[in-house]
Amino acid sequence: MTTPAAPRITYGTVLGSPYVARLLGATLVGRLPNGMAPVAILWWAVAAHGGLAFAGLLSAVYGLAASLAQPVKGRLMDRHGQPAVHLPAALANSTLLAALPLTGSYGGPAAATAVVVVAGLTTPALETGLRALWPSVLPDPGLRHAALALDTGSQGLLYIVGPPLAAALTAVHSAALALAATAALGLLGAVVVASAPPTRRWRPATTAGPAAETARRLANPGLVLLFVALTGIGFAIGAMNVWAIAMAERHQQGMLSGTLPAAFSAGSFLSGLIYGRRTWPGTTTGRLIAATGGFLAGWLPLFALPGPYAATAAIVLPGAFLTVVIACAFVTTDTLTPTGRTSEAYAWLLLSIGTGTSAGTALAGRLAEQPIAGAALPAAGAAFALTVLLAARRRLATACDRPRRGRHRRPARGRHRAR
Template structure:
């Protein structure tokens, strides 16, 4: 059986832009925790560190879709290059403000400027879509990128904290900025694979991609999935601490990502032909069922790791099918923005999930934090189940063609 991943990377330019994107999106995982690690050490105030990190996160959640909308309209290089420069300079300003103990308002201003970070995850998926539009290889490419995202979130956060602890407080954020500049420059320099700018069709949808029903449904579902992801981290940390083995949290969180990473690669190799909206519903069904053992897995680190590994296997398949649906249901002229909204949904879900899970842990105990995962997985399933007809629709870019086909 031929290797499907070897096939997608045999396309001219695929290895180059994918490798550059891997480096360029490390800041997505490194920046939030890196800001906390840096400011908590230099200023000694966790509330301020958290508030600055939240400013960056919320700012990026709002700005990234707007930047991606401009990318769709004017091209990746013309928009992402200046946005990256602004973000990198703001990161450097934040590092300097932290090191020199400048007034707090400068930290918040710099964090907001750094939030202009473009969505590298969306831009790399746009390039894969250009190579394999309406071909089965696209699912394999999305599977690879979703698995890479899982790996990046774990390694990026660990690298950022590890550098700050081992070297000096600003080390993680300096590395984050370096990866942003080098990765983005290498990615944008590869003009041969950059998607062309496509004008919206005269009879197609206009405005923002978030106005499209499929984007709304998938984004809402992935807000709940992001909450599941964050809950696993918060609850695992709390349970391992209660068990007297706080170091076990790293193992538990690591196997959570590992389960999702492995199954994501397997799904991309198999490349099932079932309609994507049904695949998404099945993945969420598995996610909902595998969240239940978490409620009784707090007696040991080993049992917790096993339950968390099981609950993580459906995360990457959920991401893969969600991005596949966006590619098929959103016009090509809105694709980067559509993907970015979904990525934003995941980030919002992680932030809300961490907050709610933290409150549940503080109020009802560490083990009960996983009830957030149970409720969130059920909410994601209901969202997608109710949206099956909408998600099964024809590509939004060609409503006239769809109408013609229905009339035959």
């Protein structure tokens, strides 16, 4: 007798499952400010205060503040549910982004910095929330694997659409309009996500007795080393964003500031579509390290200081490996995280990437006038990430090769299984 082949997973099946399209689409809209805000803040600061160094610093501060607040929001979601956290944060964030241009007339750099910090701190944790929702929305492991890859890869759309949209609105009208559009999209997406039935019903799994004490201990050496490595991934992304701005100024082609990040993200999006369609051989740890090596190799052509067209083509390659790195990092985090702390752990993962992104943005802003240094920074971040992962390989492999158990309580009502 032969065992029948498992049904082929398609993205149509995933998106056709109840609530998946709504949650994924609304989360992307609500997170579009992640791609728009740094560019809009950069261009507004250059116009209002002059100098790419301060503009890069202000953009880095926004990203750092957004990242630092993620674990707090993750812990709050684990305790109080997602709508109670998403809605107030989205309202505050959107209000502050829309009001930022007023500081140019009434407050100067100090007021602008304060507004950017608070706006970053109140960024809704939509990505963290969505990753925590997948086990209850898609109980089938095959569908969940495809959804995670689609989710991770579609993040590229944030940077395919976001930076060019912010740059276009700035060029056609003003950076103030770009900031207003950023605020409106962020609020709209958060409201749609927070009002979805799976979001309102979701609660994390809970434990009692001795297991509850274990659940309180989130940190472990493998998880810490993974998060340290991911700061290098974020550093490369942050340096790339400023390198794109510097390329735009050097070649006097303003749209390059959006086109280069968009090409990077296009590679991420396409690789996500490929990665999620099948089950890959080998271990999660092996794929994580191999993809990080590819991510590093993808940045090396920038050392040749290519022109606009060559740079746009070259930057697709590191983007293609980014999706696999992030998807494997989330799976590893889920494996290493105790029951009841998943949202918080995901938030720490995003904090690690965001902290690295802010550091890369700030340092690249300081070195923007030095083409070779600016082109080398993304590779330096990727090399750091690969070095840490190789050092942590034994710890990560031991944990990820253990059988995995479910970590989330499924909703009591409205469960749906894909057939």
